[in-house]
Amino acid sequence: MRVAIVENTKITHHGQVGVALHEAGALIEQFRPWSDGRLPDPETGEHDALVVFGGEQSAIDDHIHPYLPELARVIRAFGEADRPVLGICLGSQLMARAWGGENHLAIAREFGWCDVTLTEDGRADPVLSAAPADFPIFQWHSDTFTLPPQATLLATADIARNQAFRIGRASYATQFHFEANRAVVADWTREFPDLTEALHPGWVAAHPRLATTRGASADAAGLALARAWVRLI
Numbered sequence: 001m002r003v004a005i006v007e008n009t010k011i012t013h014h015g016q017v018g019v020a021l022h023e024a025g026a027l028i029e030q031f032r033p034w035s036d037g038r039l040p041d042p043e044t045g046e047h048d049a050l051v052v053f054g055g056e057q058s059a060i061d062d063h064i065h066p067y068l069p070e071l072a073r074v075i076r077a078f079g080e081a082d083r084p085v086l087g088i089c090l091g092s093q094l095m096a097r098a099w100g101g102e103n104h105l106a107i108a109r110e111f112g113w114c115d116v117t118l119t120e121d122g123r124a125d126p127v128l129s130a131a132p133a134d135f136p137i138f139q140w141h142s143d144t145f146t147l148p149p150q151a152t153l154l155a156t157a158d159i160a161r162n163q164a165f166r167i168g169r170a171s172y173a174t175q176f177h178f179e180a181n182r183a184v185v186a187d188w189t190r191e192f193p194d195l196t197e198a199l200h201p202g203w204v205a206a207h208p209r210l211a212t213t214r215g216a217s218a219d220a221a222g223l224a225l226a227r228a229w230v231r232l233i
Contacts, residue, residue, distance in 0.1 A: 001026040001233050004040035004047040006033065006071065008055030008090050011191060015179035016219070017051060017086070020226035024233070033067040042077035049233045050078045054089030054177065058143055059096070059103045072098040079171035084232045089141055092164075092173035099148035099167055108160035110139035111199040113214035116163050116176055122154035127172055128164060130228035131221040136214045138180040140188075140199070170232045178222035182215040 003026045005014065014021070021028060029047065033039050034055070040047050052075060057065050059072075076098040078085045087095040093103055113136040122128040144160045147153055148167065155164035155174070164174045180188070189196055189207050196203045 001049070002047050003028050003049045003051060003233070004031060005029070006031045006039065006050070006052045006091075008034055008053060008057065010034075011188075012053050012055075013179065013184040013187065014053075015177075015181050015184045016222040016226040017088075017179040017229075019223060020230040023227070024230050026230070026233075033071065034065060037067050039067060039071055039074050042074050042081060042083075047078075047083070049084040050075065050086070052085070052087045052091030052094060053179070054091060054140070057090065058105050059090060059093035059145070060105075068094065075171075079168055082169060084170035084229065085172065086229055087171075087173040088179055089175060089177055092175050093143055093145050095167070095171065095173040096145035096148055096151075096162075096165075099150055101148040101151070102146040104144050104146070106142045108144035109142040109199070110157070110159050111196070112139065112203070113137065113210055113218050114139045114157060114159075114176070116155050116157050118155050119153050121152050122164065125152075125154050125166060127166075127225060127228040127232070128154045130224040135221040136218045137176040137178050137221060138185055138218055139176050140180075141175060144175070172229060174225075178218075178225045181219045181222060182211045185211065185215065 062068050072094050075095050116137050117134050147162050150167050151165040153165050157163050
């Protein structure tokens with residue numbers, strides 16, 4: 001099992017997705033196009049699956065991140081080849097772009113452990129059904145997207161309606177950070193105290209309590225989702 005992972009920012013945690021991939025004995029190749037522009041080549045068949053993580057940029061910041069259009073093309077090419085794709089946060093927004101959705105900036109801010117609800121299709125989906133019908137999960141975004149015409153909506157929330165979708169058999173997008181377990185969130189809080197405080201006033205003080213009351217359930221849901229997606233590879 002050979003998996004390409006695209007990291008879109010300097011501090012990227014694989015979290016629960018990394019746990020599930022290592023449990024399955026996956027061989028991982030990491031790409032950091034924000035640094036060198038290099039991306040996996042979907043034509044070579046060197047990778048059986050693709051993971052695209054989040055970042056601080058928007059999905060249409062082509063003027064400052066010129067690799068983004070090519071990354072969207074790579075995402076679609078993997079999907080069209082029926083090789084599993086997982087896009088998280090920015091990755092989900094890029095997947096929407098790749099398949100004809102529209103990206104909308106700064107209209108749907110969510111931060112912290114927030115509630116997500118599965119749709120009827122989500123409750124029947126081989127990946128999303130691994131989580132409860134309603135569950136808390138970590139969010140950190142302000143952008144959103146319209147659902148691509150080919151997509152099946154799998155999960156919703158109050159602020160950003162399109163929380164998860166699937167295209168074809170195994171291309172999955174989640175706006176929420178299900179990879180972000182409590183250790184990841186704790187590191188983000190340490191690394192970005194001013195930013196997290198601005199997004200959620202009182203966050204630094206409230207974080208330990210929220211990690212105990214909401215984080216444990218989110219960790220369990222996130223690992224279940226990660227394992228279910230890895231089984232598709």
